[in-house]
Amino acid sequence: MKHTILKSTIAAAALAASTGLAWADKDTDTLNVAFTKELENVDSYFNSSREGVVMQRAVWDGLIYRDPETNEYKGNLATSWEWVDDTTLELKLREGVTFHNGEVFNADDVVFTVNFVADEANGVKTQRNVNWMKSAEKVDDYTVRIHLKDKFPAAIEFLSGPVSMYPNEYYAKVGSSGMGLNPVGTGPYKVVSVVPGQHFVLEKNENYHDSPKGQPTIAKVDIRTIPDVNTQIAELFSGSLDLIWQVPADQAEKLDQMGQFTVANESTMRVGYLTMDAAGRSTMNPNPYTDVRVRQAINYAIDRNAIVSALLKGKSQVVNTPCFPSQFGCVQDVTTYEYNPEKAKALLAEAGYADGFTTEFYAYRNRDYAEAIASYLNAVGIKTDFKMLQYSALRELNMKGEVPLSFLTWGSYSINDASAMVSQFFKHGSLDDSRDDQVLADLNVADSSTDPDTRIAHYSKALKRIADEAYWAPLFSYNTNYVFKPSVSYTPTPDEVLRFTTMTWN
Amino acid sequence: MTHTANDPLLEEITGPTPGQLLRKRVFGHQGLLIGVIVVAILTLIAILAPLLAPHDPYAQDLMARMKPPVFLGGTWEHPLGTDHLGRDYLSRLIYGARVSLLIGVVAATISGLIGTAMGVAAGYFGGRVDAVVTFLINVRLAMPVVLVALAVVAILGGSLTVVICVLGLLLWDRFAVVMRASTLQVRQREYVAAAQAIGASTPRILLTEIMPNIANNLIVVVTLEMAHAILLEAALSFLGLGVQPPTPSWGLMVSEGKNMMLFEPWLVLIPGAVLFVLVLAINLMGDGLRDVTAPENRS
Numbered sequence: 149m150k151h152t153i154l155k156s157t158i159a160a161a162a163l164a165a166s167t168g169l170a171w172a173d174k175d176t177d178t179l180n181v182a183f184t185k186e187l188e189n190v191d192s193y194f195n196s197s198r199e200g201v202v203m204q205r206a207v208w209d210g211l212i213y214r215d216p217e218t219n220e221y222k223g224n225l226a227t228s229w230e231w232v233d234d235t236t237l238e239l240k241l242r243e244g245v246t247f248h249n250g251e252v253f254n255a256d257d258v259v260f261t262v263n264f265v266a267d268e269a270n271g272v273k274t275q276r277n278v279n280w281m282k283s284a285e286k287v288d289d290y291t292v293r294i295h296l297k298d299k300f301p302a303a304i305e306f307l308s309g310p311v312s313m314y315p316n317e318y319y320a321k322v323g324s325s326g327m328g329l330n331p332v333g334t335g336p337y338k339v340v341s342v343v344p345g346q347h348f349v350l351e352k353n354e355n356y357h358d359s360p361k362g363q364p365t366i367a368k369v370d371i372r373t374i375p376d377v378n379t380q381i382a383e384l385f386s387g388s389l390d391l392i393w394q395v396p397a398d399q400a401e402k403l404d405q406m407g408q409f410t411v412a413n414e415s416t417m418r419v420g421y422l423t424m425d426a427a428g429r430s431t432m433n434p435n436p437y438t439d440v441r442v443r444q445a446i447n448y449a450i451d452r453n454a455i456v457s458a459l460l461k462g463k464s465q466v467v468n469t470p471c472f473p474s475q476f477g478c479v480q481d482v483t484t485y486e487y488n489p490e491k492a493k494a495l496l497a498e499a500g501y502a503d504g505f506t507t508e509f510y511a512y513r514n515r516d517y518a519e520a521i522a523s524y525l526n527a528v529g530i531k532t533d534f535k536m537l538q539y540s541a542l543r544e545l546n547m548k549g550e551v552p553l554s555f556l557t558w559g560s561y562s563i564n565d566a567s568a569m570v571s572q573f574f575k576h577g578s579l580d581d582s583r584d585d586q587v588l589a590d591l592n593v594a595d596s597s598t599d600p601d602t603r604i605a606h607y608s609k610a611l612k613r614i615a616d617e618a619y620w621a622p623l624f625s626y627n628t629n630y631v632f633k634p635s636v637s638y639t640p641t642p643d644e645v646l647r648f649t650t651m652t653w654n
Numbered sequence: 655m656t657h658t659a660n661d662p663l664l665e666e667i668t669g670p671t672p673g674q675l676l677r678k679r680v681f682g683h684q685g686l687l688i689g690v691i692v693v694a695i696l697t698l699i700a701i702l703a704p705l706l707a708p709h710d711p712y713a714q715d716l717m718a719r720m721k722p723p724v725f726l727g728g729t730w731e732h733p734l735g736t737d738h739l740g741r742d743y744l745s746r747l748i749y750g751a752r753v754s755l756l757i758g759v760v761a762a763t764i765s766g767l768i769g770t771a772m773g774v775a776a777g778y779f780g781g782r783v784d785a786v787v788t789f790l791i792n793v794r795l796a797m798p799v800v801l802v803a804l805a806v807v808a809i810l811g812g813s814l815t816v817v818i819c820v821l822g823l824l825l826w827d828r829f830a831v832v833m834r835a836s837t838l839q840v841r842q843r844e845y846v847a848a849a850q851a852i853g854a855s856t857p858r859i860l861l862t863e864i865m866p867n868i869a870n871n872l873i874v875v876v877t878l879e880m881a882h883a884i885l886l887e888a889a890l891s892f893l894g895l896g897v898q899p900p901t902p903s904w905g906l907m908v909s910e911g912k913n914m915m916l917f918e919p920w921l922v923l924i925p926g927a928v929l930f931v932l933v934l935a936i937n938l939m940g941d942g943l944r945d946v947t948a949p950e951n952r953s
Contacts, residue, residue: 378916398720398738402917451716458716458740516910519899520739523714526900534898535811 173390174635174653177367180390181646182374182383189328190342192312193265193272198394201310201562202646205361206350206369208312208333211239211258212304213360216641219564221304222360225253225313225334229304234598235282235296237303243290245357247315248338255286260316262294276572277310277561299596301603302476302565309563336364336649347372350648364649384409384631391632393646397461400629409631413462416644417472418559418626419569420517422446426619427583429549436505437552443618445495446553447485449528452623454487455520462627463642469611470570470620474642477566477594477607482615492528504529510546510554512539518555521623547578557626562643566607567595574614582619586610679946686942692935700751708733709742711749711902716740720918734924738910743921746902747928753903754884754932757818761883762876764822769829770872774860776830777837787830794827803886807895817896821883832875836868843867870947877940881933888929904929 173180183202188195192204211226223229226239245253262284265272272278280300285293296303318332331339336359337350350369372389374380381399383389395403395411404411424437424446436442452466468485471478496504509525509532511518522532532553537545545551560568571594573579574587587610594606614620630640638651670678680686699706709732716739722728723735723743734743776787806820840846841864849863888905890896892912897903904925911921 377913381916396913398914399917454716458719515894515899516738520714520716523712523739523900526712533813534900536894536898 173387173633177653179366179369179636179648179651180388181369181371182380182389182392183371184373184375184377184380184394186345186373189324190331190339190348191324191327192310193278194324194328196273198559198644201644203331203348204310204312205335205645206337206648207331207335207339208314209335209359209361210308210310210312211241212308214305214308214564215360216643216645216647221308224308224359224361225258232293234299237294237296238287239292239294241290241292242357245334246355247318247332247334248353249315249318249332251315251317251332253313253315253334254289255292256289257313257316258292259284259286260319261314262292262311264314264319265311274310274561276568277306280306281311299598301596301598301600302563302567305563305565310561336361337369345373361647361649365652366648369648381631384633390636391630391638391651393628393630393640395629395631397459397627397629400631401461403631408634410634410636410638412630412632412638412640413627414630414640414644415463415465415642416559416626416628417475417562417564417642418557418644419467419470419472420514420555420557420623420626421467421470422450422521422553422555422621422623423546423551423573423581424619424621425549425552425581426617427549427581429581430552431550432507432552435552436499436501436507439499440617441495441499442501443621444485445492445499445528446525446530447618447621448488448492448495449530450521450524450621450623451487455517456624459517459520460624460627462629464627465625467622467625468615470573470614470622471566471611472560472569472625475560475564475566475569476600477603478570479604479608479611481608482612484615485618485621489524489528496529501529504531506531506533507553508533508535508551510535510537510542510551511556512537512542513557514555521555543579546581549578549581551581555623559626559644562645564643566611567591570607570610570614571595574610574619582614582617584613584617584619587613676946683942683945685938686946689935689938689940689942692931693939696751696932696935697755699748700755703748703752707742707745707748709745711741711745712900714739714741720914720921722918723920723924726920735920737907737921738914743907743924746907747904747925750902750904750907750925751928751932753814753897753901754887754929757814757821757887758880758884758936760818761821761825761887762880764819765824765826765879765883766829766872766876768823769826769875770833772826773830773833773835774837774864774868777834778841778856778860778864780838784834787834791827791830791834794824794830797824799824799886800889803890804893804895807890812890812895812898814897814901817887817890821886825879825883825886828879829872829875832871833868836871837864840864840867870944873947874940874944877936877943881936881940884929884933884936 183199185197185199187200190203192200192208209225211224213222213224215222225242227242229237229239232238241255247253262281264270265278266281266283280296282295282297287293315332319327329342336353336356338353340351341349348371352364352367356363377396377399380392384392400411403409424443425435426437426443428435428438456464456466468482469478473480507530509522515536522534525532558569571591575591576583576588590606590610594603597603628644632638635654636651637654718736718740719738721732721736724730724733728735732742737743772787776784802824803820807816810816846863849859887896891903891905892909896905907925908922915922
């Protein structure tokens with residue numbers, strides 16, 4: 149009853165607002181999209197948000213491209229590549245490619261880009277994306293060699309992801325801030341307007357080379373920053389937006405029930421987890437987390453299946469490892485902890501915390517998930533002093549080792565290799581809460597070996613030890629909901645990258 | 655018999671007593687009655703929360719999320735439905751009354767003590783004391799309450815105690831201003847001069863001559879500031895900087911329901927409406943008390 153009223157009200161409102169507008173966007177060949185967050189800088193090396201990745205894939209190209217469906221590596225700005233030795237990669241470049249400003253793409257651009265980003269002094273935001281490269285060297289106009297600092301088996305994956313090629317002459321002239329205001333790349337879309345805080349306008353690149361990304365069909369993409377999801381949905385109803393994404397599960401479900409929009413759900417590589425101060429770095433005294441039984445109790449205390457089916461929904465799944473199951477090396481035959489609050493209480497009692505304990509509990513996103521987790525912990529006697537912080541603030545605290553228990557997530561920058569997650573957090577870096585030497589030794593071998601079997605064997609050992617010791621409580625993988633008008637045709641990919649190139653009008 | 659009854663002087667003497675007059679004023683004032691009754695009911699609910707709440711306000715049931723309230727097709731199991739984590743909305747609302755009233759009363763008391771002490775001292779002593787107090791009031795008025803509260807809570811972290819202290823230490827300005835002005839008026843009166851003439855001590859004058867005669871103003875400010883503190887707590891909690899989950903707070907409930915506002919508006923409307931009713935009732939009560947106790951209405 150209520151839904152019928154609601155539906156008809158919304159439908160009437162939408163109809164009233166959109167008569168004459170309804171198909172206007174298709175008529176003008178402009179796709180209106182909303183971003184939730186503002187980009188710090190459009191220059192893809194100087195922002196770390198998901199929206200930045202979307203822009204990067206639309207405006208720039210990498211040397212290699214991974215087909216999101218088959219996971220096969222295809223040449224993009226390079227046509228072929230081979231390993232000269234363990235730390236030298238030689239690439240043949242595609243000829244006849246020009247940047248949006250007319251500059252010709254050749255070896256000089258690759259050499260410039262690699263040397264620029266690999267130099268730590270230039271301050272690329274996410275060093276892990278680029279710090280495995282030492283330098284690049286021009287062999288001839290369309291052949292380059294990239295020298296690695298050390299053996300790095302995931303190099304191809306990184307070259308097909310975050311490492312995009314910049315025009316050397318233009319970038320040398322305008323620098324990062326100029327690139328941010330007036331981005332120039334080789335990608336399927338060129339940026340025609342950047343109005344910080346308002347919108348970005350992209351236009352189809354008519355001269356796009358024969359790329360595995362495919363040819364763009366929609367002429368114009370207008371991306372506006374609208375932080376509030378309710379406003380986004382209202383604009384979708386009124387017709388001034390064609391596509392919204394990252395729509396929370398509950399709203400997506402309701403929109404789906406209305407039947408007027410296409411709701412597509414796709415899993416992402418983002419994994420949510422609890423990290424515990426197993427190494428005893430925080431000031432908590434006594435520190436319960438140094439006891440493996442307490443960490444196991446926390447693993448047993450949380451009903452992950454209920455959280456996934458009730459809160460995350462869609463293609464989310466329970467995760468048992470500190471990596472996403474599709475990632476190379478992310479073996480799944482590790483110790484798993486089912487939901488068993490009785491066992492959790494018993495383990496706590498065994499560890500000397502029969503009456504539970506009080507702990508600070510930090511989180512930076514999804515307050516509802518964090519609250520649900522806290523409630524499960526409360527139920528076995530662990531009282532939580534809940535603190536919600538901004539990501540940067542929490543990360544800083546975590547680096548200082550001042551966080552006893554926190555709910556965090558990691559998206560691996562959509563890199564399909566376990567090193568992008570497990571090696572990020574278990575190699576005694578400042579974010580490593582466990583500091584286990586055995587895990588470190590195995591990860592060192594796995595990360596630098598070029599033999600796939602050796603890598604898998606050592607990731608497997610590391611992941612099993614992490615699970616046995618319950619250093620983390622891995623929780624679940626995320627999903628993203630894409631909601632768009634029936635006039636738009638789009639099939640999302642599991643890597644949480646919005647690809648304008650594969651969107652068409654119906 | 656008839657002679658005495660017609661004696662105007664006697665009639666005045668046997669007329670209604672001050673107590674009867676007061677009762678007449680109280681019961682003749684609708685706003686006051688409504689306000690007092692509503693505040694009394696909500697206070698009782700807050701005190702008796704463990705007896706009244708049908709469920710544990712912290713018990714989550716992820717399989718029963720966002721069940722609609724009875725009047726929108728829900729069941730009596732959860733008369734006001736459940737929230738986004740499947741917790742009983744009525745129970746959370748009842749426990750939320752505790753948080754709101756506690757913050758309102760304690761914050762208004764703290765700021766009332768600070769503000770009244772400053773205001774009365776400034777008004778009665780004048781001179782340098784007045785200059786200092788006026789300066790402090792100006793300083794305080796130059797700082798936007800919400801901004802300062804946000805900054806302090808962001809640094810110290812949100813919790814019930816922090817919110818109460820921050821609001822208590824910030825909301826004394828109106829007390830000080832009003833008490834100072836009232837005291838200035840009252841201290842000119844003859845009875846103050848008379849008390850001074852018979853050699854009454856300063857504390858005695860302040861407590862027995864000044865305070866009773868400015869109490870009606872104080873009551874109005876107390877109620878205003880109570881309502882103000884309750885609203886500010888709701889605002890801070892709404893912004894995620896006030897009371898921290900899982901503590902039930904009406905502001906937090908509005909904030910948590912906000913995401914589903916388009917589809918399940920009752921999630922926001924119910925706590926919002928209760929908040930509105932409480933603040934309105936406190937203000938009605940304050941206005942009523944002023945009308946009833948104001949010296950000019952006594953005769």
